[in-house]
Amino acid sequence: MTEPSNPPTIRAVSPAPSTATILRRGSHNEFVRISGILRKETVGGAILLAATVAALIMANSGFSDAYYAFRDYKIGYAPWHLELSLGAWAADGFLAIFFFLAGLELKREFVAGDLRSVSRAIVPVAAAVGGVIIPAVIYTLINTVFTNTETGAETLRGWAIPTATDIAFALAVLAVIGSKLPPALRIFLLTLAVVDDLLAIAIIAFFYTTDMNVPLLLLAIVPLALFWMVTHRFSHIFKSQAWTAWVLLLPLGFIVWALVHGSGVHATVAGVLLGFAVPVLRSKRSGGPDAGPGLAEVLEHRIRPLSSGFAIPVFAFFSAGVTLGGVDGLYQALTDPVAIGIVVALVVGKPIGVLLATFIVTKTTKATLDPDLAWIDVIGVSLLAGVGFTVSLLISELAFGQGSPHDDHAKVAILVGSLLAALLATAVLRSRNRHYGRIAEKEAIDSDKDGIPDVYQPDQASKS
Structure with a gap:
């Protein structure tokens, strides 16, 4: 996989001035980076949608037996629980690639991005926490009220299913319907989705882990420390010689993954x-921030296509296939308190x-909302946060089997x-997108021809 030409350089930014404003405009570098991610996730979202539709068609057609047999076919090595079905390899292995990317993204954002400032970071982080707690509470209340004591304990195991926002689907929808929305809103959604997916992984680690093998988990610290040391000491080599990253980092990463998987903790951790x-x-020693992008950004560029274009769609193909059983089966599914709790939690909670x-x-x-935004914008993005898919499917399998x-x-x-x-968010954000599109035409002025719109340069903006 080749590295994209001229990736935006990542540098530590100075903390934003202390002002009582939330969701204010970020830097131009951040705008360029988020725009690039949206373009890639649009393609990834389309592939993910195609994989989901293919799984549903196969599971509800004459190919259903072949589909389930293929999903449940086991390959691998028995020790450390590595003889897994293809579906389990997708859930435990391919999703680890997705969460590796999520870890890179979140660390990059808080170390060198616009969210390095506490005043900027607190809003999406708090929103992510709220977006985890309220859906979990709503699901729990519904399944407490509408289930009997015999099945209540079982259905309550799914309380974490509606807590995560699907990054690929949510960003793909936003890229299609909200290309002109202010960058601050897109950064807000991206950070919120990454944080609450990581919160969901923490929930998996603490609440859906059984029979933990502590020695194997402690042993995983050794290759993890080696991975940390190699990435910090030889990051300049990995940038100039791409093959070295695969030769050195991939084996160490696989050993960490195998040990964590064998310990009983979900391998995506x-x-x-x-x-x-x-x-x-x-x-x-590698030239400092001015010498070009750091290793996190380099790996992100190389791995994102693998994650969004292959790993997540393959997981969706094996996990989204469910036999609906016609209208009666669909009615039975949607009247289950589990389903009611999930739908209400995602759409309302x-x-x-x-x-x-x-x-x-x-x-x-x-604080006050940035004057360039309106609360209806936040409402639209909040609705879009209800697009839960990848991690929700994973937690469902862990909760119920x-x-x-x-x-x-x-x-x-x-x-x-x-x-x-997604439909509700589209109804709200499409009109806002047209509104901001008219504003964007005026803001695109670049009077000094340096490739950066004057709106990101206060001095030039005042002159124009």
Whole structure:
């Protein structure tokens, strides 16, 4: 996989001035970076959608037996629980690639991005926390009220299913309907999605881990430390000679993944830890920040196509396939309290949690929304946060077991809830996109011809 030409250089930015304003305009470098991610995720979202549709068609056609046999076919090595079905390899292995990328993205954002400033970071982080808590509470309440004591404990295991926002789908929808929305809103959604997916992984590690093998987990620290040391000492080599990254880092990463998987902790946690181990900025011996992009950015450019174009779609293909059973089967699925809880939590709970947390931050810090934005913009993005898919499917399988009735009903609910959230967000954001499109035409002035719109350069903006 080749490295893209002239990737934007990552440098540590100075903390934003202390002002009582949230979701204000970021730097031009951040605008360029987020725009590039949106373009890639649009393609990845299309592939993900195609894989999901293919899985549903195969699971509800004459190919259903072949589909399930293929998904459940086992390959691998028995020790360390590495003889897995293809579906399990996709969930435990390919999703680790996705979460490695999520770890890279979050670390890069907080070390060298616009969210290095606490005043900027607090809003999306608080929104992510609110977007996890409220859906979980709503799901729990619904399944407490509408289930009997015999099945209540089982259905309550799915409380974390609606807590995560799907990065690929949400950003793909935003890229299609919100290309002219202010960059601050897109950064807000991206950071929120990454944070609450990582919160979901933490939930998996603490609440869905059984029979933990502590010695294997402790042993994973050794290759993880080696991975950290190699990435920090030889990052300049990995940038100039791409093959060295695969030869040195991939074996270490696989060993960490295998040990964490064998310990009983979900293997995607290894992806996050490995992502956090990669340096964002160049060291002084490598030329410092001015010498070009750091290793985190280089790996992000190389791995994002692999994640969005292959790993996530393959997982979706193996996980989204559920036999609906016609109209009666669909009705039975959607009247299950598990499904009702998930749909309501995604469509109602997610936006309430995100919006409420954002509003509380503004009030407790005596801040105001950036004057270039309106609260209807935040509402639209909050609705889009209800698009939950990848991690939600994963948690459903962990909570109820792949192929169980509750798992099948949960998958139907995830698809329906995500679709409803996307449609509601589209209804709100399309008109706002047209509004900001008219503004963007005026802001695109570049009077000094340096490639940066004057709106990002106060001195030039005042002259024009």
